[in-house]
Amino acid sequence: xxxxxxxxxxxxxxxxxxxxxxxxxxxxxxxxxxxxxxxxxxxxxxxxxxxxxxxxxxxxxxxxxxxxxxxxxxxxxxxxxxxxxxxxxxxxxxxxxxxxxxxxxxxxxxxxxxxxxxxxxxxxxxxxxxxxxxxxxxxxxxxxxxxxxxxxxxxxxxxxxxxxxxxxxxxxxxxxxxxxxxxxxxxxxxxxxxxxxxxxxxxxxxxxxxxxxxxxxxxxxxxxxxxxxxxxxxxxxxxxxxxxxxxxxxxxxxxxxxxxxxxxxxxxxxxxxxxxxxxxxxxxxxxxxxxxxxxxxxxxxxxxxxxxxxxxxxxxxxxxxxxxx
Numbered sequence: 001x002x003x004x005x006x007x008x009x010x011x012x013x014x015x016x017x018x019x020x021x022x023x024x025x026x027x028x029x030x031x032x033x034x035x036x037x038x039x040x041x042x043x044x045x046x047x048x049x050x051x052x053x054x055x056x057x058x059x060x061x062x063x064x065x066x067x068x069x070x071x072x073x074x075x076x077x078x079x080x081x082x083x084x085x086x087x088x089x090x091x092x093x094x095x096x097x098x099x100x101x102x103x104x105x106x107x108x109x110x111x112x113x114x115x116x117x118x119x120x121x122x123x124x125x126x127x128x129x130x131x132x133x134x135x136x137x138x139x140x141x142x143x144x145x146x147x148x149x150x151x152x153x154x155x156x157x158x159x160x161x162x163x164x165x166x167x168x169x170x171x172x173x174x175x176x177x178x179x180x181x182x183x184x185x186x187x188x189x190x191x192x193x194x195x196x197x198x199x200x201x202x203x204x205x206x207x208x209x210x211x212x213x214x215x216x217x218x219x220x221x222x223x224x225x226x227x228x229x230x231x232x233x234x235x236x237x238x239x240x241x242x243x244x245x246x247x248x249x250x251x252x253x254x255x256x257x258x259x260x261x262x263x264x265x266x267x268x269x270x271x272x273x274x275x276x277x278x279x280x281x282x283x284x285x286x287x288x289x290x291x292x293x294x295x296x297x298x299x300x301x302x303x304x305x306x307x308x309x310x311x312x313x314x315x316x317x318x319x320x321x322x323x324x325x
């Protein structure tokens with residue numbers, strides 16, 4: 001082997017090892033823990049929908065949704081690299097550490113986003129792909145670039161992006177959006193503020209240092225605790241709707257009732273706690289993650305096969321028959 005060929009081989013080998021060593025950093029850009037929750041709720045929406053996908057297209061559709069969630073995480077880290085660098089919680093992320101450049105993160109996120117939307121369109125339908133594109137765009141353009149640094153209501157409005165996965169999953173199976181996934185959307189939408197505010201209560205110094213107007217920074221601990229309690233009070237009855245309307249069975253009803261009551265108790269304890277006590281906020285944050293996973297797992301386990309999409313027509317027929325009588 002010539003000297004030139006040997007040098008080229010060594011360069012290629014070094015480049016490959018360098019890329020392989022950096023793969024975990026690219027994986028971190030995708031926010032795998034957040035991605036896991038989004039993918040799980042999307043799978044539930046897809047599985048309980050009245051439509052049907054063959055196993056291979058279903059697996060590809062789920063992969064597309066997962067990659068789309070990862071793309072949103074990567075683009076968020078690209079945009080927020082400056083504030084991530086000054087926050088203790090995020091300072092070890094790949095871009096602030098210098099493991100990945102902002103340009104690389106942007107390119108990585110865009111490639112993932114285009115690939116995910118295209119994959120979902122081919123494996124499922126245009127409607128689901130369009131919803132995925134909306135979710136990614138909303139998370140980056142509306143939440144990250146506009147709301148996050150401008151208003152304490154950032155997570156309330158921005159939470160719409162994180163509430164879309166079950167709607168996307170439903171649309172992947174049916175090609176449309178019905179009442180069922182909109183209720184699932186509403187559950188996650190109402191869950192998001194107490195989930196993130198309970199986290200930010202113990203990270204308010206971090207957010208203040210980064211100039212992010214999270215509610216605890218702008219309004220204080222007491223006001224934030226009252227807002228958490230208010231959203232928890234709304235979440236509890238809304239989470240019962242799938243059972244009350246016959247879309248989910250007894251397992252879901254029990255989990256929703258017990259989980260909602262526990263959520264309320266933890267929110268009340270947070271409101272009554274001393275300002276120096278960090279434990280109630282941490283407990284509520286930890287429980288909120290378990291709560292949402294348990295709620296959607298129970299929905300998956302207890303779904304009894306009823307399809308609301310057939311109910312409006314049946315109801316109209318009953319009304320018509322009643323009028324004729």
